[in-house]
Amino acid sequence: MTADAAPATPGRLARQRRRLSAARFWRSYRTHRAGVIGLAALVLFALMALTAPLTVGSGVAGVTDAPGDPLQAPSLDFPLGTDRFGRSVLGLVVWGSRVSLLVGLLAAVLSVVIGTVVGVTAGHFKGAYATVLMRITDWFLVMPALVLAIALATVMTRSLGTVILAIGVTSWPTTARLVRAQTLAVESRPYIERAKALGGGHWHIMSRHVLPNVMPLVLAQTTLMISSSVLAEATLAFLGLGDPTVISWGGLLQDAREAGAVSAGDWWYLVPPGVAIALVALAFTLCGRAVESVLNPRLGVAR
Template identity: 40%
Template sequence: MDARADERIGLPVAPTLGWRGALRPVARVAGIAARDRFALVGTLIYLALVLTAIFADQIATHDPGEILYTGRYRIARNLPPSWDHLLGTTHGGRDIFSQLVHGTRSAVIVGLSAAVCVAAIGTLLGLVSGYFRGWVDTIVMRLADVVLGLPFLPFVIVLAALTRPGTGTIVFAVAVLLWPNTARVIRSQVLTVRERSFVEAARITGCSTARILFVHVAPSILPLSFLYGSIAVGWAILTEASASFLGFGDPTVISWGGMLQDAYANQAMGRGAYYWFIPPGICIVLVVLAGFFISRGYEEILFPRLRS
């Protein structure tokens, strides 16, 4: 039986999702960001981060790994901010501003990769758990309880120590530890969506389980996936910075955490070189705040009663 036959005999028809229907959750997310100040500020911070990462080569004034020299052929150590070096230089003679700009690339790669993994794993397991219920739901939720009991930063440090430190390790650790939060919320939403009339109509018309899950149920919970993915960006960048500061990051990659570790090792605070460690610290704080602002602006998705 097709949808037209179902409509003629009076059965509820599941909404058909063409390309416009697939873009509906994206439009809803963008609409909230446009009218809520918190969500707008968080989105603008993420946008500025991405644009800086894309055009880092054009924005940076020097090669971040190049050792600079003065006119007397001495290493340009600990130079204060000037027009030639906007944020001064490190003890090793490298330009701090260029390192700060190129550090956004590492932040964007780690943040977006972790966000996609967290959203994908949490959404898939939440869909399966909420739709099938029973023993499947029990296994997924007990696994989520175990993962939620793992200490976050110690787990990342141990994993980095046992494997090769790098971006992949950080992304894997964040994805493993943060998916339960997404899965739990997605599951609770799926438990209500699966009982709606258009899902029942899809079952009656003979739609496969996969089609019901990914065509009829998934679009209803995609805004939640986007929300938790955006929150995971800040957590991933903060985790990468923490691991790099503790010496468990990739030493070949310029990152904000690596800059802080370098400043700490060379006693930047004792030298009064606040221009060395304050800028990367501010960038990390802004990214984490952006995740908070977005979650604050999208509270009406998490708590629909707030719309009134």
């Protein structure tokens, strides 16, 4: 019996459905020009971050192997000039992309995981449990997330883990609200009642029926949260609350401010990391909007 004539097992059917679903998703996604542009920009930034050890050397030492004069204007040797220590701004921006993208991604994943767990459980169990969770969520919603993140980053040790934790545990309420609303909609469908009647427990209902139906919303929310997390990391680093031993885009802006680049007119010290932050945030936002439109076509009609 050939491989093509092999019996269709449940696992094989599931893999085939996933491939067909991914193909449909991509066909629909590539019709959104802005989303394709955003995805192309993200691929370029990811390649820049991954190849940083090859292009600018390993770590900070690789950036400072051939130092120039402090605050040197752009030239052939230093296309984006140098910082106040004579380091290449281009090398710093390239190496800083690794930290900024990594922190933004991990903080967004932490935020979305917390929000998804809170939203699904609150929508499923209801009652006093849901009331307490939603009141906690409301409290986080009315409190400025950036202020809470600054407070956490101030009282904890200055490290990348602290920045990730500060951003992740303060930015989950929006996701929790959205996921809870979707969970309530899913649990009102007839097949959920049939699953309960057949003996399906809480874990079975949430993992097999609710979670797969809210995952498209979670995916779209994750892409949008990454852009917010990148901006939050840059803000914390700019305020001097990041890890001083690593290079990040926000840290470069903070160094430029301390060096007086604004008053001195040293634009090459400020513009490259600022433009990089803006482009990454815009690219993730474009991808997130495109994913939303693909997963919920009614959004595209409404817009």
